[in-house]
Amino acid sequence: MNLVKQKLQQGKRTVGGFLQTLSPVAAEIMSQSGFDWLIVDLEHAPGDFANLQSQLQAMNGSAVVPFARAPWNDEVAIKRILDTGVLGILIPYVNTRAEAEAAVAACKYPPEGVRGVAGSPRAAGYTRNAMSYLHSANAEIIVMIAVETAEAVDHLDEILSVAGLDGIFIGPMDLASSMGHLGNPAHPEALEQIAIIENKVLASDKFLGTVATTADKAKACFDRGYQWLIVMQDGAALRDAGDNAVAAFRNAYGEVP
16 A cells, blocks of 8 residues: 555655666665655656666665656556566656657556556566456556646646646746756746646645755745655765765865865
8 A cells, every 4th residue: 555645645755765876775774764755767767677676675664655756657657667666756847738648657556557467566566466456556656747838837737637636846946947947947937837837736636746955945845835855965965964074174274175
């Protein structure tokens, strides 16, 4: 049973972290930190389906719910991701109702969708739990899409009407860049579009998510009604820890890098 889906349906807040370093060790460490979920990134990180499965195996024994971000809204990629055993998937760059419908269909077994059926992958326990998994997957897997272009905002009402879609993720960097403000999600025009997304999603039956890697931003998002926040990235956290350790040493001993 997908405990994160239960929490989201109950209106509760959840937090998770991005896994972008391809490291099963990082996945194992973070799975013991108390996150509700962890999301393996296959869009901007260089991993593949084998790396994904290794990271999921490293989370075994923890209470964390595994997610993955797909490289694209691609039926074959989504099928292979789901077969590794994730219980949530984030599909990037969805701009229209038709694209949202295709994303949902790729995540659902027939007759609700077009996901290929096999009882042999890890998701089904290598045949051990095949029928149980096949009959529960459609209901338990969380399907999220990313709204990250001005075009998607224009079609958001239609997107929100798609059955089987659970959540909307705001990609602020891509959204701002699609509007001509490269790498500047704080631009007033981008903030205006984000507010439009927030208002429409929060008035719907979908949950809302985004990236919020500072405590102040996370609090502000939760106060506005977000339920799904990425609050840490493994690579960035390691970089920050290294930067801080070196800076503390230099400051203590007065050595110049």
